[in-house]
Amino acid sequence: xxxxxxxxxxxxxxxxxxxxxxxxxxxxxxxxxxxxxxxxxxxxxxxxxxxxxxxxxxxxxxxxxxxxxxxxxxxxxxxxxxxxxxxxxxxxxxxxxxxxxxxxxxxxxxxxxxxxxxxxxxxxxxxxxxxxxxxxxxxxxxxxxxxx
Numbered sequence: 001x002x003x004x005x006x007x008x009x010x011x012x013x014x015x016x017x018x019x020x021x022x023x024x025x026x027x028x029x030x031x032x033x034x035x036x037x038x039x040x041x042x043x044x045x046x047x048x049x050x051x052x053x054x055x056x057x058x059x060x061x062x063x064x065x066x067x068x069x070x071x072x073x074x075x076x077x078x079x080x081x082x083x084x085x086x087x088x089x090x091x092x093x094x095x096x097x098x099x100x101x102x103x104x105x106x107x108x109x110x111x112x113x114x115x116x117x118x119x120x121x122x123x124x125x126x127x128x129x130x131x132x133x134x135x136x137x138x139x140x141x142x143x144x145x146x147x148x
Contacts, residue, residue: 009079009080010079010080012075012076012078012079012080013076013080015072015075016072016073016075016076016080017072019068019069019071019072019075020069020072022068023065023066023068023069023072026061026064026065026068027062027065029061029065030058030061030062030064030065033054033057033058033061034058036054037051037054037055037057037058040054049115052115053112053115053116056108056111056112056115057112059108060105060108060109063101063104063105063108064101064105067097067098067101070087070097071094071097071098073085073087074087074094075094078090078091092144092145095141095144096141096144096145099137099138099140099141100141102133102137103133103134103137103138106130106133106134107130107134109130110126110127110130113126
C-alpha cells in the first residue's frame with residue numbers, strides 16, 4: 001500500500017504542468033498589457049492620465065504570472081523533488097504566499113480605483129472592503145503560523 005501511495009505523488013506533475021502552461025499564458029497576457037501601455041505612452045506623448053493605470057495593470061499581470069510559476073515549482077518540489085530553486089517548504093507557506101498575493105492584487109486594484117473617476121464615498125467603501133478581506137487573510141495566516 002505504501003508503494004502505491006508513494007507512486008501517486010507523480011500525479012502532482014499534472015498540476016505542475018497545468019500551472020506552468022497557465023503561467024506561460026499569463027506572461028503573454030502581461031506582455032500584451034505592456035505593449036498597450038507602451039502604445040498609450042507613445043500615442044499620447046506621455047500626456048495621458050491613464051498611463052499610471054496601464055502600468056499598474058502590467059505589474060499586476062506579471063505578478064500573477066510569477067506567482068503561478070512559483071506555485072508550479074513549489075508543488076513539484078514538495079511532491080516530486082529534485083529542484084534547486086527557491087520554493088515554498090510546505091502547503092501552509094504556499095497558502096500564506098497566495099494570501100499575500102491576493103492582498104497585493106487587491107491593493108493594486110484599489111489604486112486603479114483611486115486613480116479613476118469614482119466618487120469619494122465609493123472609494124471609501126472599496127477601501128474598507130479590501131482592508132477587511134486583507135485583515136482576515138492576514139489573521140488566518142497568523143493563526144496558521146502561530147501553531148507551528
